[in-house]
Amino acid sequence: MAGVEAPCALIVMGVSGSGKSTIAEALRQRLGWRFEDGDSFHPASNVEKMKAGHPLTDEDRWPWLNAIADEIARVCGRGEHVIIACSALKHAYRDVLLRGRDDVRFVFLKGTKELIAERLAHRKGHFMPPELLTSQFNTLEPPEAGEHAITVSIDESVEAIVDGVVRQLRLGGARR
Secondary structure (H helix, E strand, C coil): CCCCCCCCEEEEECCCCCCHHHHHHHHHHHHCCEEEEHHHHCCHHHHHHHHCCCCCCHHHHHHHHHHHHHHHHHHHHCCCCEEEECCCCCHHHHHHHHCCCCCEEEEEEECCHHHHHHHHHHCCCCCCCHHHHHHHHHHCCCCCCCCCEEEEECCCCHHHHHHHHHHHHCCCCCCC
16 A cells, blocks of 8 residues: 555444444544544434444435445545544445445454453443444445455454554654
8 A cells, every 4th residue: 555545435334332423532532533423414314223222224325325435435535534433344334435435444343252241341421222232243245355445353452453544544643
């Protein structure tokens, strides 16, 4: 990626509880880009379904993913930058988000089910119940080569994770 311009969008992805919003916010602070939580693009019906403990279907997800893709297109079209926290669990979901773009990168937050379950057990005020973690892992298709993704382990400090992301994407601003 040497000599390549910064992507117009970073999509911080992973299962619920992997730290998407935390890492995306830390990247926002480091890079000065705008941050959007992908959860804010869910229609109310999706939020209610998850609150009730029911996993979303693909049919539930398409309008949500398309709304995020529309936002990415708007931001990139204006020559701006955005960081979006979005689970993006399947290859097909990531295809919808990319819409064939090569100026968007995924940051996959990888962690064990046990570590993430521990984090979810201590999280307050989020609509995603910990009981749905198994369905998230069952749905997860980790990014493959050619998917514009980097993978980072979530078992480090937030600062170390952000340093690794910035370094791997060659964005500058990595701390030494």
